[in-house]
Amino acid sequence: MTDKDKIENTLRAAVDSLPLWIAFGDTEGRYFFANEYYTKTFNIPIEKIIGHNFKDVFPPALYEKHKRMYDECVESRKTVAFEEESELGNGRKIHTCGVYTPLADRDGKIYGVSVAAYDNTEKKELELSIQKAGEDLRISESKIMQWVERYDCIVAASGQMAYEYDVR
16 A cells, blocks of 8 residues: 555545535536545435536535535635535435635646535524523513512502511
């Protein structure tokens, strides 16, 4: 095994072990690399990905959205970041974050795009739960304040004295 083969095998093993969707495509959107996590997520064998356009892998609505970002990355020669909720085509909705990055040769000519994305669903669901808990707390505080105001009005209207006593 040559040093180049060792480096390629090591990089492949490292990229395959990551819980990220990583793929590379040419400027027309045809894959020339996808890691194991990518193939498992879309449940498509690698031989049905490599050499194929990503429109053959993505559900139509998701393809259209990502085609625009892919093209923007190639045309602008800049990284394009995204954060979105997506439907994978199997009824499962996920929240993803990722980047499209242009790939250039030594002369600066763009020959493709890399994409790296991750599933951010748990974090997004936690953020939404925290946000809802905050809203519920504000509603509860408002109701408590309304009861305190009513209590104060009742005491004031009764002409009686009210006090609080802590037995400790």
